[in-house]
Amino acid sequence: MDLVPLYFRSVISIADVVGNNRCVVCGAAGDVFCQSHFLFFQENTDFSSDKHWWFWYYSSKAREIILDIKKHKQFRVAYRLGQYMGLYLKNTEASQYFQHITYVPHHSKEFKQTMFSMPFLIAMGISDIMEKPIIHLFVKTKTHSQHILSADKRRNNLKNVYNINRKVPKVGGPVLIVDDIVTTGSTLKSLKNLAVGYGIKKLYTITLARTPKWSDVI
Numbered sequence: 001m002d003l004v005p006l007y008f009r010s011v012i013s014i015a016d017v018v019g020n021n022r023c024v025v026c027g028a029a030g031d032v033f034c035q036s037h038f039l040f041f042q043e044n045t046d047f048s049s050d051k052h053w054w055f056w057y058y059s060s061k062a063r064e065i066i067l068d069i070k071k072h073k074q075f076r077v078a079y080r081l082g083q084y085m086g087l088y089l090k091n092t093e094a095s096q097y098f099q100h101i102t103y104v105p106h107h108s109k110e111f112k113q114t115m116f117s118m119p120f121l122i123a124m125g126i127s128d129i130m131e132k133p134i135i136h137l138f139v140k141t142k143t144h145s146q147h148i149l150s151a152d153k154r155r156n157n158l159k160n161v162y163n164i165n166r167k168v169p170k171v172g173g174p175v176l177i178v179d180d181i182v183t184t185g186s187t188l189k190s191l192k193n194l195a196v197g198y199g200i201k202k203l204y205t206i207t208l209a210r211t212p213k214w215s216d217v218i
């Protein structure tokens, strides 16, 4: 696991130098967002500080962008989006809320196949901007196919899918859990329960996007 951040950082640096960097919305050469589409990012931001923060509704353009990042393993874009989220958080009182950042992990087998993790890349971006460390708090111990299951089945299916990574030194302070898309919220909810059981008293969650059907189960 220790080599993963290093690997991600190398790929991002290479993409910064030799990448064909374009606005994810209109394709104009430059950064992840051109000036006018940075407004698109901001205007489509829904932000609530009580329990859960998210940015986009997972529909139309946002959906297209996220699918493209995953399909083409756009390390730099995922990381830069995390940085934008970090900048956003930094401008709110949110920065006081948490001390550590963690992410929804892939199963090691899944990760070895793709060598890509959008939640981790977003977490890296947030961490760099907010200057709060990432901890590898969770491990995924089972592979499963979430998206084909109904909400009830998803909840059952999640039992024992994730666990606390016991190799990580115990932290007591508030932790921010990062994911790319929240659908039913059942994954985040199960991770929160694990962390609370481990003695972490306060948890916040943030996702790049939420599906329109998402209900307040967190």
Ligand SMILES: [Zn+2]
Binding pocket: 023, 024, 025, 026, 027, 028, 033, 034, 035, 036, 037
């Ligand atoms: Zn643009």
